[in-house]
Amino acid sequence: MDVSNLRENGLYNTTSETNTNLTEMSVVRGPIVVPMYQQAIIITMYSIIICLSVFGNSIVCYIVFSSRKMRTVMNFFIVSLAMSDILMAVLCIPLTFIANLVINSWPFGETMCPIVSFIQVVTVFMSSFTLVAISLDRYWAIVHPLRQKMTKQQACIVISVIWLLSVAIPLPTAIKARVHQYVNDSNAPYFCEELWENVTGQSVYNVLLLLFQYFFPLTILVFTYGKIILVLWIIKTPGEAVSDRDKRISISKKKIIKMMIVVVIIYAICWLPLHVITIAGDINKTFYNLPGMNIVWTASHWLAMSNCMYNPFIYCWMNAKFRNGFIKVFRCVTCGLPKPxxxxxxxxxxxxxxxxxxxxxxxxxxxxxxxxxxxxxxxxxxxxxxxxxxxxxxxxxxxx
Structure with missing residues (x-):
C-alpha cells in the first residue's frame, strides 16, 4: 500500500529537526525504531494471516482438483479466488508489512519494489473481478434459468480474461513504483512508492483504482445478489414445481447463494476502512495528522489484508462438500487417527x-x-x- 501521504504528514519519520537555520542542514535520521513489543504484535498478527491463507486456500484448490465431482463452473471461480489470495499472502503481505510497519524502510532492493507493488494491486483486482463473475453466473442461472448455462470451457475463458484485465489495469503502478529517498543523504532510509511527475494524473489514477477495485464491483454485487434474493426468497414463481427433487435443488441453490453473500459481505467490510482512509487523505492531507492515525491505518491495513484468509473457513462452514473435503484432508494429514x-x-x-x-x-x-x-x-x-x-x-x- 502507498503510505507516502502518511510519511509526508508525520506518521512516518524521514527527517528530523525542522527548526534549523538556512545555513544548517537538517539532521537526517534513519528509519523509525519500532518497539520490540509492537514488532512482536505486528509480526504475529500478519503471520496468522499468511499461515491461515496459504493453508486454507491450498486445501480449497486441492479439494476441487482432486475430485471430478467438484470440478464445476462455480468451483473453478472459487479456485481462481483462492489462488489470488495465496499470491497476496505469499508475495505481498510479508514484504509490505515488514517494510511499512516494522522497519519503516524498503530493504528488498530496487527490483522487488515495482514487482511487489504491482502484484498487490493485481491480486485485489483478481478477487473483486472473480466475485463479480460468480455473482453474474449465479444471476443468469437463477434469474434466467431457461438460458444456456456457462460451460467449464467458458468459465476458463472468463477466468483468463479476469487475470488479463487484472494485470493490464494496474500497469501504471509497475511503471511508477520505485525506490527513492526523501533526503539525498547516505543515512536516509529508502522507501518503495509510486513517483508521479503529474500530481493530477496520480489523483485520477488513484480514484480509478478505487472505483474499479471496490465501488463498481460492489455495486454489481449488490444488484445481482439483491435480484437473486428477490427471486429465491420473496417472489413465488407461478407453476413452480414442488417435487422432492426440485425442493432439494432449491435448497442447494439457497445454500450456495448464502455462502457467496457472506463472502461478499466479508470482502466489503475488510476493505472499507482502508478505502475510506485513502479517500479522506486524498481530499484533505491534514487528515493524516489526526491523533492515533498511525494505529488506525495499521489496523485498517491488517483488516484489508486479512480478507485473504476468511474464505476457506466460510466454505467449510456453509458447504457440506468442502467441509467433507477438509475432514478428509485433516484425516490424511493426521494419519487417520481422529474420525468425525x-x-x-x-x-x-x-x-x-x-x-x-x-x-x-x-x-x-x-x-x-x-x-x-x-x-x-x-x-x-x-x-x-x-x-x-x-x-x-x-x-x-x-x-x-
Whole structure:
C-alpha cells in the first residue's frame, strides 16, 4: 500500500529537526525504531494471516482438483479466488508489512519494489473481478434459468480474461513504483512508492483504482445478489414445481447463494476502512495528522489484508462438500487417527445391523430382488420387514 501521504504528514519519520537555520542542514535520521513489543504484535498478527491463507486456500484448490465431482463452473471461480489470495499472502503481505510497519524502510532492493507493488494491486483486482463473475453466473442461472448455462470451457475463458484485465489495469503502478529517498543523504532510509511527475494524473489514477477495485464491483454485487434474493426468497414463481427433487435443488441453490453473500459481505467490510482512509487523505492531507492515525491505518491495513484468509473457513462452514473435503484432508494429514463422530456412529450402526441379521434363522430366508434396487420379495416364509444398510445406501428388505 502507498503510505507516502502518511510519511509526508508525520506518521512516518524521514527527517528530523525542522527548526534549523538556512545555513544548517537538517539532521537526517534513519528509519523509525519500532518497539520490540509492537514488532512482536505486528509480526504475529500478519503471520496468522499468511499461515491461515496459504493453508486454507491450498486445501480449497486441492479439494476441487482432486475430485471430478467438484470440478464445476462455480468451483473453478472459487479456485481462481483462492489462488489470488495465496499470491497476496505469499508475495505481498510479508514484504509490505515488514517494510511499512516494522522497519519503516524498503530493504528488498530496487527490483522487488515495482514487482511487489504491482502484484498487490493485481491480486485485489483478481478477487473483486472473480466475485463479480460468480455473482453474474449465479444471476443468469437463477434469474434466467431457461438460458444456456456457462460451460467449464467458458468459465476458463472468463477466468483468463479476469487475470488479463487484472494485470493490464494496474500497469501504471509497475511503471511508477520505485525506490527513492526523501533526503539525498547516505543515512536516509529508502522507501518503495509510486513517483508521479503529474500530481493530477496520480489523483485520477488513484480514484480509478478505487472505483474499479471496490465501488463498481460492489455495486454489481449488490444488484445481482439483491435480484437473486428477490427471486429465491420473496417472489413465488407461478407453476413452480414442488417435487422432492426440485425442493432439494432449491435448497442447494439457497445454500450456495448464502455462502457467496457472506463472502461478499466479508470482502466489503475488510476493505472499507482502508478505502475510506485513502479517500479522506486524498481530499484533505491534514487528515493524516489526526491523533492515533498511525494505529488506525495499521489496523485498517491488517483488516484489508486479512480478507485473504476468511474464505476457506466460510466454505467449510456453509458447504457440506468442502467441509467433507477438509475432514478428509485433516484425516490424511493426521494419519487417520481422529474420525468425525458421525463416521463412528455409522460404523457402530452397521455393526449392530450386521449382527442382527446374522442371528437366528428368521432373517436368513433367501429372497430375490424385484424391479426396484431398494425392494426385495422373499421366496418363502412370512417375516416382518427391516432396513439393511448396504454400503452407502439404505436397502429396504421386504419379507412376505
Amino acid at each position: 463422530p458421525r463416521g463412528i456412529e455409522m460404523q457402530q450402526l452397521r455393526y449392530h445391523q450386521s449382527g442382527a441379521i446374522s442371528v437366528g434363522n428368521s432373517f436368513t430366508t433367501p429372497y430375490r430382488s424385484s424391479s426396484s434396487n431398494s425392494e426385495y420379495t422373499c421366496l418363502n416364509g412370512k417375516y416382518s420387514g427391516i432396513a439393511v444398510s448396504r454400503g452407502c445406501r439404505n436397502t429396504t428388505v421386504r419379507f412376505c
